[in-house]
Amino acid sequence: MEKQLTLVNKIEQIPQLAEFVEQICEELGLDVAMNFNLNLVLEEAVTNVIMYAFPQGEEHTFTLKAWTEGNKLVFELRDQGKPFNPIESAPEVDTTLSADEREIGGLGIFLIQKIMDEVSYQYEGQSNILTMVKVI
C-alpha cells in the first residue's frame, strides 16, 4: 500500500485527512479504534503545520505519504515551512498533575508519541520531515 495526499495550509483541509485515513484503514482492514487514533495523530501533526509552518496569509502546499513496510504502517509528513522540530520543542506533559497544575500546551505531540510506536523528525533539503510509524 502506498498513498499520498497533498494539502494546502488551510484548516478547511482537515476533512480530507479523515477521508485519507479512512481509505487506508479500509484497505488494510484496521478497526474503528485504530482509525480513530490514526486520525487523531494525523490531525494533530497536520494542524501544527497548517497553523505554524508558514507565514500568515501565504498559501503553501505540503504532503502526507503513507505506506506499509511489513507489519508497519508509516506516515511521512513533509513541509517546506520554517524548520521546526515538534519533538524537541514540545513541553513535557505530566499526566498525573491536577487540573490547576496542568499546562494548556504540548498535548498534540504527546498524543502522537503515545499512539504511534516510532516518531522521528529530520530536516533535510529545506524540508521538515516527520515520520510516524504504527505497528499494525
Place this chain on the structure above:
Amino acid sequence: MKTIYIDGPLDAIHLDEVKNKIAEANTHLGDIITLDCTDMSYICSSGLRVFLQMHKDVTSAGGKLIIKGLQPLVKNVFDMTGFSQVFNFEA
C-alpha cells in the same frame, strides 16, 4: 444547573463553533455546568484544551463542571492524556 450540548467531531474546524456555543450559553461560572457529549464523535488536543480551560474557570469560581456521556473512543483520549483524573464524569 445548566447543560451545554456538544455534538459532532470536536476537531480543529469545529473548535470555534464549540467555543462560541459555550460562550453563548451564558453560564454563571459558579454554577454546576454539564457538558453533554453523548453525540460528540471525536476530540482533538485543542478540544481538550477548551475543556480544561473551562474546568479551570468554573472550578476557580466555585462551580463544578461535569462531562456527560463520553463515547468510549473519545473517553480513551481523556485516559491517554491523564484527563480522566482531572474531570468529573457522568455516564
